[in-house]
Amino acid sequence: MKKLMNAPDAYVDEMLEGLCAAHPTLVRTGERGRVIRDARAPKNGKVGIVSGGGSGHLPLFTGYVGRGLIDSCAIGEVFAGPAVGDCVEAIKAAEGGRGVLRLYGNYGGDRMNFDLAGELVEEEGIRTTTVLGCDDIASAAPEESAKRRGVAGLILAYKAAGAAAEQGADLDEVTRVAAKAVERMRTIGCALYPCQVPGAAEPTFTIGEDEMEMGMGIHGEPGIWRRTLAPADEVADEMLERLLADLPQAHQERVWVLVNSLGATSLDELFIIYRRVKAGLDRRGITVLRPLVGHYATSMEMAGCSLSLIGVDDELDALLRAPADCPFWRNQP
Amino acid sequence: MKKLMNAPDAYVDEMLEGLCAAHPTLVRTGERGRVIRDARAPKNGKVGIVSGGGSGHLPLFTGYVGRGLIDSCAIGEVFAGPAVGDCVEAIKAAEGGRGVLRLYGNYGGDRMNFDLAGELVEEEGIRTTTVLGCDDIASAAPEESAKRRGVAGLILAYKAAGAAAEQGADLDEVTRVAAKAVERMRTIGCALYPCQVPGAAEPTFTIGEDEMEMGMGIHGEPGIWRRTLAPADEVADEMLERLLADLPQAHQERVWVLVNSLGATSLDELFIIYRRVKAGLDRRGITVLRPLVGHYATSMEMAGCSLSLIGVDDELDALLRAPADCPFWRNQP
């Protein structure tokens, strides 16, 4: 797979250098330059929110560092978790004296490193809590929902928790809001073409010229089925049905919808999918409060899309609408 | 090439349906539903700005319909110009009593249809002017720069002219601003993988598994050279050199930079390119006032990127910074 890149080992650092050069509100820090913090962080008297994970998912994670969202990120190699030392520095960058929420996707490496980092900073008197994004319904059965991987829906948890922190909530309250957002969030992805990790000899997975995979994860984790490419409407219907079968009925009254490109898939296709999803929700009497359609959490040049639903109440809806400003998401005041 | 779509003939209409469902400020109108206007247009007493062209370039053109940008668009099939009737309706949708600027890319079909439409509305007493985007330096020699095709740089002309119109300028003034922006804008693209028009049996062009093409147009128009894929830094250097060789020295003091994905190319890669472009401009003592890095004008799932420079003075810089709000670009007030 062809990419516009230089040496594979320089990929992440050059990307971060360009990202921060293009977005002056992002500051690159940390011993290895793998920590990105908001230029205004830490904000005194505000609960901090730290996130992070492997590279290759832009705008996630770094693109959501900003006012009313997250304060800092620890970044690993492509598709590999961040190092402990970077997690420690990212937490410190977010600490404004009221503690830090660690809010990131549920992956083994990420968890081990953020957990150890949490213990290390605790010794220095920084209080931390953890909420894990685990919205990918294809990655574990409903009974094991805590084992699910975190995918695109994480950004809605950033938004809700970020707004609460910005409004002055304390660490427990910010943590409660993040957990509530995660609990009401469901995502499913489908893939058409793979991506390739810089330096790897082969794409992350292979998929036949006329095939697609339903439920595939953002690193190419196997999904629910692999079959001949179906029309967009069928794909949209199945994704929506699977999400609604998983989301408790009580959270199906009003939703925010996120139709996300995995990378190569065009806005054209996303809108064709959204059109059908909207019709399906309308038919079921579910109110779409606000749709987000675009590139929010990608896997480099992977083709496909993910659909996320979050069932909101007045509190969550207000937090999601609250002002925010980061390189890839801006709500107006 | 696999896509998430239904019947090819429904591609454009379903895309527009989803687009407008997701973005309530966009209203779909016109006899065939191929006109998109801002919900607040026409604005009484404001000069209107109309654009349009073929589908397949989202966010261009429809994504820039909004306050401080363009008022309406006429949309054709994928990579084919809009029909005369739709151009007429789009012009009327933009007319707020002070005339309408027709601002679109320099392509034969688009021009013929917008020209005829201009004559038809003139009969109804609507005054119109024309400015054509012609920023693609690979599409004609400098002596024939008026024959060049319009590509990604068009959005900066939208922004400047849109701000002028919003500030109450008259038609001649808005036209002057648009022409000034176009005159100071240069773009070059390079492609790694092709895209495929829905319903076509083959991709728009073919390109070897280890090749790239410098200067390729947004429909796969042949460029300057086709060679083995080069490292990102070499590609960035050549693109920048070619643009600077073409842009008059007088406009090389301060620039806005646009690094645009042609579709499949990831933000990672765009930032790697931007990093090098920024270094090249710094080295030459050229000030980057603001960079835009992302998906602004695509060719569906084509892989590659384009680089645009616009040499600004205080007037253009202020207009580009002025408040604006459309689905895919928002400057804060």
Next chain:
Amino acid sequence: MSVTTTGFAALLTRVAAIAAEREQELNKADGKLGDGDTGMTLRRVFAKAAEAVASPPADYGDFFKRAGMAASGATGSSLGSLVAFVFLAFGKSYAGRTELSAGDVAAMLGLARETMLARGGATLGDKTVVDMLAAIEEALRGAGDFAGMPKNALAAAEATLDDYRARPNRVGRARMFADRSVGLDDPGMLAVALICRDLAAPAT
């Protein structure tokens, strides 16, 4: 000898069928120089135009206006738009007429030429569809009946193709690499020649 709009509608249906059959060949010719859509464009334009006058109004003004509006809605490509503009120009010129005679044909071709030059901005000799229409106009000027037309038009068309093949394209996408266009037929010219060939074929 003259034709009513019913006869002309039948001709349009015939041309639409030819365009559909020749689609791939024309796309291929355009693919060498441009974006490979000339065949698709013409198939859609003529199909829409023929469909729009399937129950033809008697007046040629209405007839061509309807065909033109339908053609114009079918495509915004260069050639498609030019064809639509020609129909619309016919609509203005032939309003009030219910019959067209052989003597009108050269004048119609002349109006098509003028319309295309005015709208497209090309000049004669640029190696476009207009040069082809001009050559056929020349060949049919003064003809008294329809009978020999397809054959004469075809002869002129083939001579014109041969004539222009060695010359470079000077408009549209092909202009950008005029050198590579030497030795190739312009897709718009080729389209007209193929239509003439297929219209002439059964008469042979």
Next chain:
Amino acid sequence: MSVTTTGFAALLTRVAAIAAEREQELNKADGKLGDGDTGMTLRRVFAKAAEAVASPPADYGDFFKRAGMAASGATGSSLGSLVAFVFLAFGKSYAGRTELSAGDVAAMLGLARETMLARGGATLGDKTVVDMLAAIEEALRGAGDFAGMPKNALAAAEATLDDYRARPNRVGRARMFADRSVGLDDPGMLAVALICRDLAAPAT
């Protein structure tokens, strides 16, 4: 019989070389169950760790802390992180020591096991690298000198691989399709077995 940090540094260099040689094989094993990066992870982790102690400090506390910090900066993958955590735990436990004897080995493996279980959240029997370390710990318990260790460790490792092959994976990515993991070696277990094999080889 005991080793100073110089000897341990040489062992690490040796393991780093083995990890580099076995990279593709391990990536392939992980590719069947996970994301295909186990080989790359271990190559990077051991290379960084070995490099960090190329001029070894005499104190094992400093020695392992340095190796652990370097390993931890090299990767955030599960196995890589676990290895780094083990080094860091060694650094705490062996601070002040300048020599390690054969009698320490089983205790070190025990500490590795505990650290990995505490940090990774798996339990014994889940078919992970921890089950492999536990089996080798068992085999080496009570050993009085280093001489027989590679051979004994290898025997235990191969028996353990055989033992677990027919069982399903219960953690990490492989958990999601536990059925498909039956019949396959866990890449983390395989990595340890291959290291034992290559360490034992010259001794045979």
